[in-house]
Amino acid sequence: MEPHSPRAAGTTGRLPDALCTHTPQCPTADSPDREAAQVVAAHPEQGWSLLCNALVIFEDTGELLPDNRIVAPHRPLAAATA
Template sequence: MNLRTLTATRRTPRHRQAAVRAAVVAARETCELLLAEGASVVKSDQDVRDLRLRLRRHLKQLGAVVGARPARPRLSGLVETARRSTAQTPPAGLGEAQAYLRRLAEEVKAVLAEMGRCGLVCVHRRECPPAHAPDQAAAKIRTVFPDIGCRLLCNGVLSFDDTGVLAPDGRVYPPRRTGPTRLL
């Protein structure tokens, strides 16, 4: 794998990255709400409709991220399965409807997990800083490439052993020199 391949998979404009992060955070919050132990958020038919629509909206946003990237059959399959599930009519009883919504939340959670595994989104509990942030190097290491002396961070930044940085948008930051320099 070369550097061009590594950075090409993560080139996304800043405003798009912010939208993706917002969509992921919202989807996670909805899933946590529905999957919380002992939580009964479904109190009426209106709650069922609202939560089902919210999950559909999350899938639409996540599906747009998946569709904009190179083909990933497993991820596309998970998104399609979840979309089909949200298209189904929810059961009539509140208990069955809550089980239906929990199943949908599990499917959305599986999509998020696979997106994290593919490197499309940050899966860390405390989200890594974006590539354009001043503290971009604080992101978690996703992959180490010892043969070329760099690490791919969760935010798409390539951090080199000499402290140089290659941002996902193609910008290059030269190595930071620490300590005194000697003149020859």
């Protein structure tokens, strides 16, 4: 059965170059600054956005990486107590 993601499991990086036309190019999904990539599909009513590097970010600051790994929410402590 084929995965439903635009890339095979176990790979990270950007969506096809046609989607990343930014200069400089967006950071890859395995870069420390991966959240700096451009939004290509925003769904605030559902609480998530797809970034140019195939990272899905959630409004609670959790992330879903292109290889299906999960990054737990990581709000700064000051924001959580405000």
